[in-house]
Structures are given as C-alpha cells and as structure tokens.
Amino acid sequence: MSTRREFLACGGALMAGAALGPSLLWGADETGDRQLPRPTRAQMTWQDCEIGLLYSFDLPIAAGIFANNNTHRERVDPAKYNPTRLDTDQWIEAAKAAGAKYAVFTATHFSGFMQWQSDLYPYGLKQAAWRDGKGDVVGDFVNSCRGAGIKPGIYYSTHRNAYQTVWGHYVDWGKGRGTEKQKAYNHIAEKQLEELCSRYGDLVQIWFDAGVKLPHEGGPDVLPIFAKYQPNSVFYNSSRRSDHRWVGNEAGRVPTPCWATMPAGKNGAVGHNNKTWKRCLARGDPDGTIWSPGMADTPLRNHNWFWKPGQEKSVKSLDGLLGIYGASVGHNCNLLLGEVITSEGLVPEHDIQRLAEFGEEVRRQFGKPVAETAGVGNTVELALPGPGRINHMIAMEDIAHGERVRKYVLEGLVPGGRWQPLCAGQCVGHKRIQSFDSIEVAAVRLHVSAAKATPRIRRLAVFNVT
Numbered sequence: 001m002s003t004r005r006e007f008l009a010c011g012g013a014l015m016a017g018a019a020l021g022p023s024l025l026w027g028a029d030e031t032g033d034r035q036l037p038r039p040t041r042a043q044m045t046w047q048d049c050e051i052g053l054l055y056s057f058d059l060p061i062a063a064g065i066f067a068n069n070n071t072h073r074e075r076v077d078p079a080k081y082n083p084t085r086l087d088t089d090q091w092i093e094a095a096k097a098a099g100a101k102y103a104v105f106t107a108t109h110f111s112g113f114m115q116w117q118s119d120l121y122p123y124g125l126k127q128a129a130w131r132d133g134k135g136d137v138v139g140d141f142v143n144s145c146r147g148a149g150i151k152p153g154i155y156y157s158t159h160r161n162a163y164q165t166v167w168g169h170y171v172d173w174g175k176g177r178g179t180e181k182q183k184a185y186n187h188i189a190e191k192q193l194e195e196l197c198s199r200y201g202d203l204v205q206i207w208f209d210a211g212v213k214l215p216h217e218g219g220p221d222v223l224p225i226f227a228k229y230q231p232n233s234v235f236y237n238s239s240r241r242s243d244h245r246w247v248g249n250e251a252g253r254v255p256t257p258c259w260a261t262m263p264a265g266k267n268g269a270v271g272h273n274n275k276t277w278k279r280c281l282a283r284g285d286p287d288g289t290i291w292s293p294g295m296a297d298t299p300l301r302n303h304n305w306f307w308k309p310g311q312e313k314s315v316k317s318l319d320g321l322l323g324i325y326g327a328s329v330g331h332n333c334n335l336l337l338g339e340v341i342t343s344e345g346l347v348p349e350h351d352i353q354r355l356a357e358f359g360e361e362v363r364r365q366f367g368k369p370v371a372e373t374a375g376v377g378n379t380v381e382l383a384l385p386g387p388g389r390i391n392h393m394i395a396m397e398d399i400a401h402g403e404r405v406r407k408y409v410l411e412g413l414v415p416g417g418r419w420q421p422l423c424a425g426q427c428v429g430h431k432r433i434q435s436f437d438s439i440e441v442a443a444v445r446l447h448v449s450a451a452k453a454t455p456r457i458r459r460l461a462v463f464n465v466t
Contacts, residue, residue, distance in 0.1 A: 036402030037261050037291045046234045047430045049101035050329050056106050056305045057341035059113035066308040073162045078127035086345025088144040094347045096148050098355035102204045104153035105141040112163030120188050123163045142200045151204035158189045159210035169213045177218040186220040197229035205234040212238050239271040245292045248281040252298030253327035257427035259284030260293035296328035299338035307340035312350045321358045330433030365465045372461035380457045383443040391438040392463040395428045398456040403429050407450035412441035
C-alpha cells in the first residue's frame with residue numbers, strides 16, 4: 001500500500017502532466033467528426049447563457065384581470081394599461097441576482113396588446129393612458145438588459161391574439177385558416193415581427209409561443225424576416241426551424257442522457273408537433289442530424305406564469321430551484337425561469353429575494369472549483385493542488401465541434417495509488433453536473449470509453465459542495 005507521501009508525489013506528477021497534456025493534444029486527429037451536427041454561433045451563445053428569465057406581463061394584468069395564464073379572450077380597454085411603477089431596471093436586477101445571462105419579455109401575449117410603439121392596429125401603447133401613449137416597454141426592457149450585461153430576447157405570440165380573434169394560430173377563434181381575414185392577419189404578423197427584429201439591435205432569441213405556423217401551414221412568412229434582421233439570434237420555433245427545443249414539460253427538469261441533437265422528420269420537417277420529434281423531445285437523439293438543444297422552462301411560482309395577488313406561497317423553494325438547476329443546466333439544457341410582473345409593473349419583492357438566494361447558492365457551490373483543466377483525447381487527467389475531498393464534477397465539451405462523448409467514467413486517485421470510479425454517464429454536451437459520494441483524492445481523470453470523434457473537453461472541474 002502506498003504511503004501518503006507517495007500519494008502526494010503521484011498527484012504532483014499528474015499535475016505536471018495535466019499542464020502539458022491539453023496543449024500537446026489540440027492538434028489531435030479529427031478523422032470521423034465531419035458528419036457531426038454542430039451549433040451555429042448564435043446557438044452556442046444561447047447555450048452559454050445557461051439561465052434565463054421570462055418576464056410575463058400583458059394588458060389584462062395591468063387592468064386587474066387574472067385569468068389562468070392570461071387566457072382572457074375579451075378585448076380590454078387600452079386606457080386601463082397604466083402600470084404606475086413599471087421599472088424594467090428593477091426587473092433585470094432580479095435576473096442579475098439569479099445568475100441569469102439572458103432575459104425575455106412578452107412583447108405581445110394572448111391579448112394581442114402591443115407593448116411597443118406601432119400603428120399596425122389600434123391596440124397597443126399608443127392607445128394607453130400610460131406615459132401619454134408614448135411608452136415603449138420593449139425598448140425599456142432591451143436597454144435595461146444591455147445596461148446590466150444581460151442578453152435581451154423577445155417573446156411574440158402568433159398562436160393567440162384576442163384582439164385579432166386568433167386562437168390556435170388562426171383567426172375566427174381557430175376556424176379561419178385560408179380566409180382573406182387570415183391573410184390580412186398574416187401580413188400584420190409579418191410587419192410586427194419586422195418592427196421587433198429591426199428596432200432593438202441584436203437579440204439573443206425570438207420566442208414564438210407554441211410555435212408559429214408558416215405559409216405552407218396557412219401562417220405568416222416570418223423566417224426571411226428573422227434571417228434578415230436577426231442573423232445572430234436563435235429562432236424558437238416552427239416546423240422548418242427550431243434552433244432549440246422545448247423538452248416536453250414545464251417542470252424545468254429533464255432526464256439524462258439529454259442530447260442536443262434531434263432527428264430530421266419527413267421532408268426535413270422539425271418542430272414540436274412533428275411525430276419524429278415528439279418521441280425524443282426530452283432526451284434528444286444521439287444520432288440526430290439537427291442541432292436543437294433542450295430548453296427546460298418552469299414558472300418561479302408553481303403553475304403561474306402571470307401575477308395574481310396572494311400567490312407568494314407558490315414561489316418555489318430554494319432547494320426546489322437547486323434541484324431544477326441540476327436537472328436542467330446540469331443535464332445539458334438551458335433553464336428558463338418564468339417571472340411575474342405585478343399590475344403596478346414590478347417584480348414582487350418575495351420573488352427577488354428567492355432569485356437572489358438561488359443565484360448566491362449556485363455561485364457558492366460551483367463558483368470556485370477545487371481544481372479544473374481542459375484537454376483533448378480519450379482521457380483527461382486533473383491533479384488537485386493536494387489531496388482533498390470532492391463530491392461533484394462539472395464536465396463540458398467544446399460543442400463547436402459537436403457532441404462527441406458517448407460514454408464516460410470519472411475516476412479518482414485514492415490513497416494506495418488506485419483509480420476508483422466516482423461516477424459515469426453517456427452525454428456531456430455543453431454541460432454535465434454530476435454528484436457522487438464525498439471522497440478524498442489526489443487527482444481525477446475523465447475517461448471516455450465511447451465517442452463519435454476525438455473528445456474535446458472544454459472544462460473538467462471538481463468541487464467539494466458542503
């Protein structure tokens with residue numbers, strides 16, 4: 001049996017090797033990787049954000065009408081939109097505290113009320129009492145995001161628009177597909193998207209709630225508009241383009257493995273209603289040919305995307321949020337938390353406190369690793385500064401080269417000079433967070449036993465979470 005001194009010496013030798021290994025391996029053979037799906041730069045930016053906040057606010061909420069998830073169909077007098085304390089800087093302070101890197105605002109939700117300056121129809125901020133009809137919440141939101149270093153995104157609904165009698169994508173409450181009235185609405189939708197995409201600079205994403213129907217489905221022609229004005233953004237989602245995917249639930253959790261690739265449907269069809277996609281929304285498809293990583297969304301207040309008085313007790317617990325983080329970001333997904341805005345136009349203080357607690361705890365647990373490295377090849381070794389206890393691992397692939405890892409094991413060098421398995425899995429992708437029993441080691445090594453091409457590990461880090 002090795003002595004503790006031999007244990008330390010072994011760790012020191014491994015540290016020297018780890019320092020040299022990655023630099024020697026970057027020129028490794030790339031044979032076999034050319035067929036792997038790879039993300040666009042916009043997709044990589046979105047995945048690097050990891051956590052976002054979706055701010056839900058609409059005319060009915062401002063008017064004190066609290067239908068479940070804002071499903072109120074009647075037209076509300078725009079004069080009732082008067083959120084006297086609306087402060088988008090305060091909203092984004094909550095995102096910053098939570099550790100979010102992007103935020104999304106409901107420019108229009110199911111009412112069809114336009115929360116920017118537009119003349120496309122008389123149901124928007126121009127008709128509101130608020131700020132004498134001259135307000136622009138979308139603009140304020142984008143400016144607040146940029147001032148705080150948060151990437152802005154826009155939610156836009158063509159799925160429902162009560163002002164235009166659109167419900168289920170089509171006018172006349174879903175019955176008007178192919179009619180002249182539908183054609184008129186499609187033209188309005190195209191112009192709305194053009195205004196939103198062209199006025200506010202680069203956006204991290206445009207979110208079409210429940211997707212958007214395309215011309216061959218009787219809907220507006222939105223893809224060319226998006227491509228023209230937002231080439232560095234991600235599109236979510238349609239039957240021809242879904243730059244990321246919903247994972248099939250609003251619990252914020254996904255199983256593992258969860259791959260970032262999806263299969264192509266018949267005639268190249270993609271999207272959540274496609275039969276080929278439906279069967280693998282949660283887990284993805286390791287042999288898929290389309291890069292569409294998972295997005296796990298959940299409201300901060302259980303089942304409530306919109307504000308209603310007296311629901312403070314429904315705010316998720318800190319432990320609940322941490323569990324969601326591990327089962328979303330830690331499972332190779334992006335996490336989007338839904339945040340409510342009160343009728344006055346503020347994020348509730350109780351919510352801000354919980355988001356701040358969440359962000360602080362994530363930073364406490366994973367902000368300072370015991371040790372970390374990067375490398376290329378089937379085995380990446382990492383020596384600790386000295387023998388110490390660890391119980392968590394973060395592994396990240398360099399996804400610019402695709403998801404390569406198919407099976408891995410993390411081993412620790414324990415007293416006696418023996419490598420002991422600590423945890424194992426299949427998918428790494430953008431990020432895999434994994435826990436294991438606390439153990440003292442001098443070093444760890446990530447061994448990839450199955451891969452599509454030479455593994456490229458962007459980060460391997462170990463932590464002692466207490």
